[in-house]
Amino acid sequence: MIPALMSAILQIIIILALSPLLSGITKKAKAFFQIRKGPSIFQPYYDIAKLLRKDSVVSQNVSWIFHAAPIISFAAVMTAGLLIPIYITSLPLGFAGDLIAVVYLFALARFFTALASLDAGSSFGGMGGSREMFVAAMVEPALMLSIFAVALNVGSTNLSYISQTLSGMGLDALSPYQILAFVALFIIAIAETGRIPVDNPSTHLELTMIHEAMILEYSGKQLAIVELGAMTKQLLVFSLIANIFFPWGIASAGAGIAALAFALVVYILKIVIIGLTMAAVETSTAKWRLFRLPDLLSISLMFSFLALVSFIIVKGG
Amino acid sequence: MSANYLFFGIIAFYLIGAASAIILNKKDRLCSYASFLIAALAALLGIIFSILVIFGDTFSYELSSGSYLKFGFFVDKLSAFFILVISISVFAVSIYSTGYVREYFGKKNIGYLGFLYNIFIISMILVASADNAVMFLIVWELMSVVSYFLVVYEHEKPETRKAGFIYIVMTHIGTGFIMMSFLVFIGTSASFSFGTFAEAGKTMTPLLKDIAFIFALIGFGTKAGIVPMHIWLPYAHPEAPSNVSALMSGVMIKIAIFMLIRVFFDFLGASQAWWGYVVLTLGTISAILGILYAVVESDIKRMLAFSSIENIGIILIGIGASMIFFASGKPVLASIAAIAALYHLLNHSIFKGLLFMGAGSILYSTHTKNIEDLGGLIKKMPKSAILILIGVLSIAALPPFSGFISEWLTFQSLLLGFNLNETFPMIILFISAAVLALTGALAAFCFLKFFGIGFLALPRSQHAEHAKEANTPMLIGMGIFASLSILLGILPFYVLPVLARIAASFTGNLDSFTFASFATFLIPSSMISLSTPAILAIIIIFMLILSVILFLINGKKQPVYETWGCGQPVSTSRNEYTATAFSKPVQVWFKNLYRPARETEATYSTSPYLKESFKFESKIEQVIERYLYEPVVDFVITRSRKLLIIRTGSIHTYLGYIFGTLVILFMFVIAGGSS
Numbered sequence: 001m002i003p004a005l006m007s008a009i010l011q012i013i014i015i016l017a018l019s020p021l022l023s024g025i026t027k028k029a030k031a032f033f034q035i036r037k038g039p040s041i042f043q044p045y046y047d048i049a050k051l052l053r054k055d056s057v058v059s060q061n062v063s064w065i066f067h068a069a070p071i072i073s074f075a076a077v078m079t080a081g082l083l084i085p086i087y088i089t090s091l092p093l094g095f096a097g098d099l100i101a102v103v104y105l106f107a108l109a110r111f112f113t114a115l116a117s118l119d120a121g122s123s124f125g126g127m128g129g130s131r132e133m134f135v136a137a138m139v140e141p142a143l144m145l146s147i148f149a150v151a152l153n154v155g156s157t158n159l160s161y162i163s164q165t166l167s168g169m170g171l172d173a174l175s176p177y178q179i180l181a182f183v184a185l186f187i188i189a190i191a192e193t194g195r196i197p198v199d200n201p202s203t204h205l206e207l208t209m210i211h212e213a214m215i216l217e218y219s220g221k222q223l224a225i226v227e228l229g230a231m232t233k234q235l236l237v238f239s240l241i242a243n244i245f246f247p248w249g250i251a252s253a254g255a256g257i258a259a260l261a262f263a264l265v266v267y268i269l270k271i272v273i274i275g276l277t278m279a280a281v282e283t284s285t286a287k288w289r290l291f292r293l294p295d296l297l298s299i300s301l302m303f304s305f306l307a308l309v310s311f312i313i314v315k316g317g
Numbered sequence: 318m319s320a321n322y323l324f325f326g327i328i329a330f331y332l333i334g335a336a337s338a339i340i341l342n343k344k345d346r347l348c349s350y351a352s353f354l355i356a357a358l359a360a361l362l363g364i365i366f367s368i369l370v371i372f373g374d375t376f377s378y379e380l381s382s383g384s385y386l387k388f389g390f391f392v393d394k395l396s397a398f399f400i401l402v403i404s405i406s407v408f409a410v411s412i413y414s415t416g417y418v419r420e421y422f423g424k425k426n427i428g429y430l431g432f433l434y435n436i437f438i439i440s441m442i443l444v445a446s447a448d449n450a451v452m453f454l455i456v457w458e459l460m461s462v463v464s465y466f467l468v469v470y471e472h473e474k475p476e477t478r479k480a481g482f483i484y485i486v487m488t489h490i491g492t493g494f495i496m497m498s499f500l501v502f503i504g505t506s507a508s509f510s511f512g513t514f515a516e517a518g519k520t521m522t523p524l525l526k527d528i529a530f531i532f533a534l535i536g537f538g539t540k541a542g543i544v545p546m547h548i549w550l551p552y553a554h555p556e557a558p559s560n561v562s563a564l565m566s567g568v569m570i571k572i573a574i575f576m577l578i579r580v581f582f583d584f585l586g587a588s589q590a591w592w593g594y595v596v597l598t599l600g601t602i603s604a605i606l607g608i609l610y611a612v613v614e615s616d617i618k619r620m621l622a623f624s625s626i627e628n629i630g631i632i633l634i635g636i637g638a639s640m641i642f643f644a645s646g647k648p649v650l651a652s653i654a655a656i657a658a659l660y661h662l663l664n665h666s667i668f669k670g671l672l673f674m675g676a677g678s679i680l681y682s683t684h685t686k687n688i689e690d691l692g693g694l695i696k697k698m699p700k701s702a703i704l705i706l707i708g709v710l711s712i713a714a715l716p717p718f719s720g721f722i723s724e725w726l727t728f729q730s731l732l733l734g735f736n737l738n739e740t741f742p743m744i745i746l747f748i749s750a751a752v753l754a755l756t757g758a759l760a761a762f763c764f765l766k767f768f769g770i771g772f773l774a775l776p777r778s779q780h781a782e783h784a785k786e787a788n789t790p791m792l793i794g795m796g797i798f799a800s801l802s803i804l805l806g807i808l809p810f811y812v813l814p815v816l817a818r819i820a821a822s823f824t825g826n827l828d829s830f831t832f833a834s835f836a837t838f839l840i841p842s843s844m845i846s847l848s849t850p851a852i853l854a855i856i857i858i859f860m861l862i863l864s865v866i867l868f869l870i871n872g873k874k875q876p877v878y879e880t881w882g883c884g885q886p887v888s889t890s891r892n893e894y895t896a897t898a899f900s901k902p903v904q905v906w907f908k909n910l911y912r913p914a915r916e917t918e919a920t921y922s923t924s925p926y927l928k929e930s931f932k933f934e935s936k937i938e939q940v941i942e943r944y945l946y947e948p949v950v951d952f953v954i955t956r957s958r959k960l961l962i963i964r965t966g967s968i969h970t971y972l973g974y975i976f977g978t979l980v981i982l983f984m985f986v987i988a989g990g991s992s
Contacts, residue, residue, distance in 0.1 A: 071867070
């Protein structure tokens with residue numbers, strides 16, 4: 001009981017500590033690609049610290065939903081964080097939910113954020129909420145099929161089990177269906193974390209923004225929670241990719257301190273590489289028009305479908 | 318023996334409820350309390366009765382013995398489950414009704430409503446317990462006709478009468494197919510008793526089985542609202558009084574699902590895998606089309622009706638998967654899929670009942686069902702808002718609420734399709750899963766729109782401005798369902814073993830289930846587990862910690878200011894996002910399906926740059942109605958017109974027709990007699 005609790009708390013601390021860092025590194029990398037100097041990689045920590053000292057100005061129109069939404073969303077994302085293997089495959093609360101549950105916990109977080117976007121009664125919020133749910137609807141089929149592809153390969157939707165099994169396979173884990181599913185999930189990750197070409201995280205122009213429009217009414221401490229939640233979700237989505245498709249180096253249950261430290265370093269390396277890749281993708285593409293996005297997510301859907309079909313063909317139908 | 322008393326006690330109570338409604342007709346308040354509270358009491362008896370049957374023996378009772386046409390009742394675990402679903406819904410809806418019908422006091426005949434309401438429930442219980450095809454068709458017809466009268470309760474509105482007409486026509490087409498399906502069985506069994514149908518199902522030729530399957534699917538599918546037989550549902554359910562809508566959408570369409578399971582599994586033995594594919598495909602199409610039409614709908618009750626089609630689709634996905642597994646000789650997987658379907662059926666009857674009651678409360682206090690006229694209700698009706706939010710979260714399948722469990726189970730049973738080891742079935746199941754994922758996301762979209770536009774921000778009309786909280790009985794009714802939605806979400810490990818027993822009664826498998834530990838349930842032989850209580854506990858812990866931290870660091874009170882509008886004062890409801898705008902992306906995405914047409918009309922004052930008023934109208938097309946039904950209706954009408962030439966208006970000609978007919982019949986009899 002006590003070690004399990006310690007392990008869970010450690011995981012929470014690692015997630016919370018790394019999320020802003022990942023965001024900072026990605027921003028720095030983007031700046032590098034755009035031949036700018038860019039803010040320090042620790043800037044997201046400073047931002048959150050500053051926001052936490054500020055008052056939250058709230059609209060006179062809002063109800064309790066607006067106040068509760070950041071808390072519920074953040075709690076849902078953190079709960080998902082306890083179901084995703086980070087640097088060790090054994091999760092104290094792994095029994096509570098699988099990959100599908102993680103997807104639905106993200107959906108819960110999104111639902112409340114989008115709900116709050118309508119609460120202040122501004123058109124910006126509604127626009128953002130509507131687009132966010134629209135993108136989510138497009139993502140979902142591709143996401144479920146790629147989950148199925150991975151689950152079929154391993155025989156379970158349990159995340160610890162997936163990482164454990166795949167890391168045990170060594171390089172055999174790089175099967176064709178796994179690679180196809182990776183491409184599908186990478187496109188999904190772009191949409192889920194709100195990046196170009198789906199959404200532009202660094203704009204406040206109403207025609208292009210999705211996530212920023214939703215949270216426009218938040219300020220101060222509430223904004224700090226919303227921002228931290230978004231960064232955490234990004235870290236978790238990257239962790240999912242890292243530990244499903246590149247599980248090597250993850251520690252198994254009962255590993256020693258040295259092995260754990262090594263696994264942690266490997267984990268940070270993995271998510272940084274994914275973050276850098278994301279930054280490269282973001283710099284090399286332009287934002288797509290909202291109604292061209294179904295095309296992008298159809299590509300993802302096709303990849304996950306191909307992953308499934310190739311699994312069926314390779315493993316024998 | 319006690320089951321006998323209980324069963325007839327239930328029927329008697331509903332009859333007393335119906336009778337008291339008639340007797341107390343003149344006294345509105347007393348009449349509503351008597352008829353609905355007696356119904357609630359009968360529902361409690363129904364719950365006890367069905368639990369006794371689920372955990373005990375099958376109940377059967379013969380009304381007339383020895384004769385050719387044996388009337389009787391037969392309640393096994395499957396029918397008991399449906400009586401349970403009916404009774405739970407009736408209990409909550411009846412309490413709600415005592416408050417809801419106050420709307421009609423002095424305007425409408427309460428006795429009439431109370432009478433029909435009780436008879437409607439009796440008819441549903443008798444449908445679930447009929448032991449005989451003839452008796453079944455009689456009570457089925459009773460259910461259809463009584464529900465028709467309930468749909469047209471507010472018959473002074475022309476659209477209500479139109480809805481009633483479409484409903485009664487469609488339901489009779491359905492009944493016709495049911496009759497034909499039964500005739501196929503009767504042809505083999507030479508008996509009307511359902512007991513002999515199962516044996517007939519074993520000896521029938523494959524062709525007859527296929528025919529019986531198709532007719533039953535069309536017949537019962539019409540009542541269930543499966544696409545493309547669904548067209549009556551979005552007309553009829555919204556027009557009925559909201560408490561009746563809650564029962565129709567929550568329970569009545571489920572009765573058709575009950576008979577589908579009965580015919581496919583018990584009578585036909587679910588022997589053909591392709592039946593499963595047909596059911597799965599229709600379920601998938603119903604799910605996606607239902608929710609797509611729900612998303613763009615602005616009438617709350619019509620939106621809920623379309624969402625019922627979606628949920629029937631999800632239930633059918635489970636049943637279809639179960640049939641596929643069963644026919645492929647995988648009874649364990651068949652049970653899991655069947656459990657998923659039954660769980661979703663139970664959940665849907667509860668959260669859809671809750672949402673229809675919620676829509677009723679909105680209608681009660683704002684007198685509008687148009688979502689564009691609502692807004693800000695969370696401040697006017699705070700208690701209703703929380704209860705409706707629970708329904709919304711459940712139907713959007715968000716953890717840890719009830720819809721999440723059943724959708725999770727449905728996904729898992731589709732994923733288990735890989736055990737079939739055949740390429741084609743696997744691909745069908747996986748495509749169905751992808752569509753189900755899209756459906757789930759669109760359901761979240763749809764109900765986010767409903768709650769976000771309807772309850773948040775500022776009121777968009779005088780109606781919403783002057784809304785008042787629903788009265789106590791209505792809140793209690795909704796509260797029962799809201800608590801059940803939460804309990805079914807966080808305590809699935811109490812529900813699943815019961816559902817496993819029921820599923821086992823038609824898939825024939827019980828022993829292989831292990832519902833491992835208290836908080837977790839596992840799908841055998843894999844690590845797949847889910848624990849909603851744990852998820853809920855973690856979420857609550859995080860929320861508490863965050864709230865405490867926020868409370869501690871919050872030095873001053875939060876400054877309140879206007880909503881940001883780029884420096885312009887915009888705090889009026891005119892600047893809010895509308896429901897139509899909210900669902901616009903989906904409408905653009907699926908424009909080939911919706912075929913939207915828009916009309917704009919602007920009037921100008923002196924200058925062409927200054928618009929005085931602007932009217933925008935956007936319509937979508939019901940593709941199936943337009944391209945499947947309308948040509949048929951047109952065909953029938955034009956042909957019928959042509960027949961008008963035989964109507965001469967002269968009595969001599971008509972006598973000639975009668976004479977001619979008699980001659981032909983006479984010849985027919987003679988010819989038949991001589992052979």
